[in-house]
Amino acid sequence: NSDIIVTKKRDNYLEWPDYFMAVAFLSAQRSKDPSSQVGACIVNQDNKIVGIGYNGMPNGCDDDLLPWSRCAENKLDTKYPYVCHAELNAIMNKNSADVKGCSMYVALFPCNECAKLIIQAGLKEVIYLSDKYHHTPEMTASRRLLSMAGVHFRQYQPKTTEIVINFNSINGLGTANGTIQ
Numbered sequence: 232n233s234d235i236i237v238t239k240k241r242d243n244y245l246e247w248p249d250y251f252m253a254v255a256f257l258s259a260q261r262s263k264d265p266s267s268q269v270g271a272c273i274v275n276q277d278n279k280i281v282g283i284g285y286n287g288m289p290n291g292c293d294d295d296l297l298p299w300s301r302c303a304e305n306k307l308d309t310k311y312p313y314v315c316h317a318e319l320n321a322i323m324n325k326n327s328a329d330v331k332g333c334s335m336y337v338a339l340f341p342c343n344e345c346a347k348l349i350i351q352a353g354l355k356e357v358i359y360l361s362d363k364y365h366h367t368p369e370m371t372a373s374r375r376l377l378s379m380a381g382v383h384f385r386q387y388q389p390k391t392t393e394i395v396i397n398f399n400s401i402n403g404l405g406t407a408n409g410t411i412q
């Protein structure tokens with residue numbers, strides 16, 4: 232019967248891992264850090280997001296008064312003693328009772344301080360995109376801790392290198408395939 236039109240589902244939809252990594256990267260856009268924007272997204276076993284975070288100064292601490300520089304004569308004039316990493320914020324921002332058994336999608340491989348938090352929070356897996364500080368003592372210590380604690384970690388290569396969000400797409404003014412290019 233030619234009246235029956237079988238509409239197949241869209242095949243270029245965003246798959247879960249790319250989606251969660253994209254959420255981490257979108258969250259990173261909230262960061263005020265001029266040199267490094269990192270986002271993290273915690274997902275439970277049902278593929279539900281239970282926590283999102285990005286790097287920033289602690290709540291109530293004015294990010295116009297604290298330093299954002301990476302190096303200074305006095306360490307107190309750098310961002311490092313003050314800034315909260317994305318992983319910490321994602322764990323603290325959780326909207327579930329806990330994050331035990333959850334996975335964390337994060338733009339950068341977590342440092343040793345975040346590895347401690349990840350372990351103590353009971354996360355089971357870390358999926359990261361970049362490992363650009365691989366050879367630093369912090370990342371070496373992090374790998375050591377995560378491995379000993381049995382937290383899996385793996386680098387993830389998204390299916391697509393770029394996701395464009397076009398607010399006009401809902402009005403049919405976007406790209407031919409919707410919002411993903």
Ligand SMILES: [Zn+2]
Pocket residue numbers: 316318341342343344345346
């Ligand atoms: Zn960290």
